[in-house]
Structure formats: structure tokens, C-alpha cells
Amino acid sequence: MTWTLARLRPGDRFPPPEQALPNDAPYPGLLAVGGRVDAKTLQAAYAQGVFPWFGADEPPLWWTPDPRMVLVPAELKVRRSLRQSARRHLREARLALRTDSDFRAVMQACAAPRRDTEQTWIVPAIVDAYCTLHTQGLAHSFELWRDDELVAGLYCVSLGGMVFGESMFTRVDDGSKLLLMALCGFCLRHGIGPIDCQQQTAHLANMGARPWPRDAFMRALEQSSQAQGPASWRYDWSQFQRDCAPWL
Structure with missing residues (x-):
């Protein structure tokens, strides 16, 4: 054929x-x-x-x-081990949750070679283009900092009422999962979502994402395009604890 x-x-x-x-x-x-x-x-x-x-x-x-892998924020699955890890990180005084404080650094960390491959799709042209989206208020990063060190990050694109998850990294136990919790909590706070996860993976399925037929995803995308995105993407531990309380 x-x-x-x-x-x-x-x-x-x-x-x-x-x-x-x-x-x-x-x-x-x-x-x-x-x-x-x-x-x-x-x-x-x-x-x-x-x-x-x-x-x-x-x-x-x-x-x-x-199909398209999609995570509805309210359907996030937080297993017991992650709840315990989240509580432990919350008690660590040196660890801070921030948003958009160093978007480029998050992308560069996501682009670094992984243990299982030397390849990356986050090439320099991709980094520059998404950083421009960030300056336009259309791309955002969720970050974990230990003192002055970036130890985990997640970045996404936001158009209207839909969020498009892109990539994440971590140098601490469950750091990227914790940031996915934060992103879901943020989405619930502002009434936005679903979160487009693009490709099907076992990791995302374990976190509650599920495949949607493309036509269902496109209908949700069209509907969300009429919505107004959040006025502010600021997010910290106090908001995380309130919004993510059901998972803690």
C-alpha cells in the first residue's frame, strides 16, 4: 500500500x-x-x-x-508511594515549587541525554521556538528548586482552555510526578483541561491518562479554544496543598 x-x-x-x-x-x-x-x-x-x-x-x-493520549486533571491517579513522597517533599524546607522562573533551563534539562538513549527531539530550534512561546505567555514551566538548584521541571503549552504537556525531567525521587500533580491541581483551580499527553506510554497510563479517539480530542480542542486561559500561572506549595489535598 x-x-x-x-x-x-x-x-x-x-x-x-x-x-x-x-x-x-x-x-x-x-x-x-x-x-x-x-x-x-x-x-x-x-x-x-x-x-x-x-x-x-x-x-x-x-x-x-x-488515538491521542489525554489526561483529565480530575482523573489523575496518585498511588500510595507517590502520596508518601509528596508529603516528604512538602516537609523539606529547602525545596520550593515555582512556575516560569527559568523556562529555558527546564527545556535544556529535558533535552539532556537520558540513561536509555543519547537521542533527543528537543533540538536547539525547538528550544528557541518554545522559549518565544513562553515570552508570549503561551508556554509555561513548573519547577522544583532545592535552594538555587533546579532539580525537576515540566513544561507545557497553553491555548485557551487546553494544556499540552511536552516533557519533564527530575533529579529527585518522584520530582516529575509531583510536578504533574501540581499541573493537575493548577488546572482544577482554573477550570482548564484536559491535558494533551500526545503519545501513549505505560507511565502516563499509570498516572490516569487514557487514549481518546482523534475526533473526540479535536472536539475538545475546538471547545477549549473558546475558553479564556488563566490570567496568572503563579503556583507554589500553599496552592499545591490546597488544590491537591484529595491526593495527599
Whole structure:
């Protein structure tokens, strides 16, 4: 069977999501290749349910998988071990929860090689484009700091009433899971969500995310585009304890 893949030039519009490669294709969910990776293109992509994912030696690749992994904030699963870990971190006086204090540092830490691979999709062009989105108020980071050291981080994109989770890292036990709790608590506080998790993984499923058919995700995206996003993304331990109390 032969599949046709859209090839984009800088400034081209994305094709409709239903034109993405089907699940029996070699790269299911791949919609287009090429184009420009900048803040304007990223904003257009997310508004259409499309996200970038490619390696350092590849052209820009744009994806819209079916199904789509989605986390409804109220459906977050916090297991006993994570509750215990969260309480322990809350008692640590040197550990602070912050938002947007060093967005670029969070992205750079997320881009660092992992134990299981030397590859990263968070290439310099991606870092620069998302940092521009951050200056425009469309991308945000949740951070754990121990004194002056960034020890865990998560960054996301926010358009209207939907949040698009991107990547996270941690250098402390359960740090990234704790930040996902914080993001869910923040979303519940402001009545926003769901959180787009993009790809299906066992880790996300264990945290409560589940696959949605693409058409259901696109309906939620269209509905959320009419909503007003939070006026402030400030978040700290006091708000975390109040919003996340049911999970603690």
C-alpha cells in the first residue's frame, strides 16, 4: 500500500488531521514533513491538534496520532508511594515549587541525554521556538528548586482552555510526578483541561491518562479554544496543598 505525506514549505498551512498516516502505516499519526519551526508555526500547529517530534538529523516532522493520549486533571491517579513522597517533599524546607522562573533551563534539562538513549527531539530550534512561546505567555514551566538548584521541571503549552504537556525531567525521587500533580491541581483551580499527553506510554497510563479517539480530542480542542486561559500561572506549595489535598 502507498501513502501520501504532505511536504510543507515555510508558511504553508497544515493539512487536515485526518490526512495523517493511518495506524497500519510505518509511521502512524505522521501528518507532514518540512516547514519552519518557530513560535508562529507552533501556535498554528497546536490550534489544529498537531505537534512536532523529530531528531537532530531530521527535517521537522508533524504528528497528530489517533488515538491521542489525554489526561483529565480530575482523573489523575496518585498511588500510595507517590502520596508518601509528596508529603516528604512538602516537609523539606529547602525545596520550593515555582512556575516560569527559568523556562529555558527546564527545556535544556529535558533535552539532556537520558540513561536509555543519547537521542533527543528537543533540538536547539525547538528550544528557541518554545522559549518565544513562553515570552508570549503561551508556554509555561513548573519547577522544583532545592535552594538555587533546579532539580525537576515540566513544561507545557497553553491555548485557551487546553494544556499540552511536552516533557519533564527530575533529579529527585518522584520530582516529575509531583510536578504533574501540581499541573493537575493548577488546572482544577482554573477550570482548564484536559491535558494533551500526545503519545501513549505505560507511565502516563499509570498516572490516569487514557487514549481518546482523534475526533473526540479535536472536539475538545475546538471547545477549549473558546475558553479564556488563566490570567496568572503563579503556583507554589500553599496552592499545591490546597488544590491537591484529595491526593495527599
